[in-house]
Amino acid sequence: MKRISFLLMFLISIVSYTQTDSGDLEVYLNNIISNMPGDSGNDYTIPSNANLTTWENCITSLLSGDLTTARTHADAVNYEIVLYTDTAFSPSINNYYVLKEKSSPTNYWGTYVFLQAAASNEMVIQAPHSDHDFNTGKQAIYSFVRLQNFALFLNGTHRCNHNQASTCSGTTSVCSGSSEAFKVSDLAHNTNSVFQKTTEVIYNTYSTSVFVQLHGFTKLASDPYVILSNGTDQTPSGTDYALELKNALSNEDATLTFQIAHIDNWTRLVGFTNTQGRYINQSANPCNLSATSSTGRFVHVEQEKSKLRQDATGWEKMHQALNTVFTGTVSVDDYVKIQFKTENPFQNSIEFSADGVKSFSLYSLVGKEIYSQMNTANISGFFINTSQLPHGIYLLKVTTDKGIANKKLIRE
Structure with a gap:
């Protein structure tokens, strides 16, 4: 699958950042969700149109690599962008951008995390009910830090x-026990939210992005353990990720049972009113109209508690299934071996060798392709003249017959 080269601003010395932190990202994020307000209090602030415009500008700037501007927009709505270095998986240390509210929160719009380097895959993991749907937030975080996917x-x-x-x-009937409209604080059912806005920006920016949304439910005797949907009752026009995830989960746990909305004509807990799913499936009115076709880029996952949500044993099953469907560069690096003849930081050239190379490209910090070469001669040694390149951070993307490897390089 084609991977997103997600390049964000990275300075050589992190000392220059005023918003930095390091440690165990999983613990860091779990602490954030454990401190979120409960089911009463009206803590959630309804964003204004101006707020949503500012937020959109923040996300757009962040995705384009303009961290300074992104931070300015974030600050205007009481948010900050923390460059977080996750040291828990040493030696595979990774940097992330954590878009979170400041220490004295006023909005409670959620937390948005982006892998700083090239993402291992185009998946966005979403947990819109991490407090109410037991452990779905922890499950999402657990998978994200191990998959190194695009965003959380x-x-x-x-x-x-x-x-x-x-x-x-x-x-x-979740909030009162009787049927009523969703609350504005229910981010899976409200288009007037930054959760929705961020989904829209990423969906429109990256044509290969796929959104996997984790939910939990109380199982009735007639229910399966897992209910999957693409947000509609239609077969998707692209890859059927819901079906692929079902097959991958079956391989992890043969005792799981499933229903898939568009395959099994299942209608309970299928996410047809989910506003992110409606938008991704190109509803004419995501707030009020269910989609009538499916792009396949939205996967709604309802899970019974004991099999997949209870603890890390279940989270690991989901993580492995997602890794099967959305193969990550962590596993690719295990068998795509690149040998560099030049040092990193490099100076006037980049020289490397690898087997089975189909092509390779060099990208600038903001994702502009600087150099690209097809390996039509089936050689194993490669040279790039970098004498005219300015100093800075670059990404070398090497496509081989075994996968894609991304290497961050610095020119001094």
């Missing part, structure tokens, strides 16, 4: 935190 979205409050109803269609 976490909600900011309990889904029932605010007393105002969402204007989007659909009902639930």
Whole structure:
């Protein structure tokens, strides 16, 4: 599968950053969701149109590599972008951008995490009900830090935190015990949110992005352990990731049972009113109209508690299944071996060798392709003249018959 080269601003010395942290990213993020407000209090703030514009500008700037501008926009809505160095998986240390509210929160719009380097795959993991749907937030975090995928979205409050109803269609009995409209704090059912806005920006920016949304449910006797949907009852026009995930989960745990909305005509807990799914499936009105076709780029996962959500044993099953469907560069690096003849930092040239190379490209910090070469002669040694390149950070992307390897390089 084609991988997203997600290049964000990276300075040689992290001392120059005022918003930095390091440690165990999994612990760091779990602490954030454990401190989110509960199901009462109206802590969640409804964003204004101006807020959403500022947020969109923040995300757009961050994705384009303009960290300074992104931080300016984040600051305007009481958020910050922390460059977090995850040291828990040493020697595979990774840097992340954690877009989170400041220490005195006022909005509770959620936390958004992006891998700083080239992502291992085009998947975005979303947990919009991490507080209410037991352990889905922890499960999402567990998978994200191990997969090194594109991004992770976490909600900011309990889904029932605010007393105002969402204007989007659909009902639930979760908050009061009787059927009523979703709350504005329910980020899976409200288009007027930064959770929705971030989804829209990424969906429109990266044509290969796929959004996997993790939920939990209380199993009835007639229910399977896992309910999967692409957000519609239609067969997707592209890859059927819901079906692929079902097959991968079956391989991890043969005792799991499944229903897939568009295959099994299943109608319970299928996410047809999910506003992210509606948008991704190109509904004419994501707030009020269910989609009538499927792009395949949205996967809604409902999970019974004991098999996949209870603890790390279940989280590992989900992690392995997602890794099977969305193969990561962590496993690719195990068998794509690149030998460099020049040092890193490099100076006037980059020389390397590798077997089975189909092509390779060199990219600038903001994702501009500087050099590209097809290996039509089936050689194993390669040379790039870099004498005219300015000093800075570059990404070498090497495509081989065994996968794609990405290497971050510095010119001094």
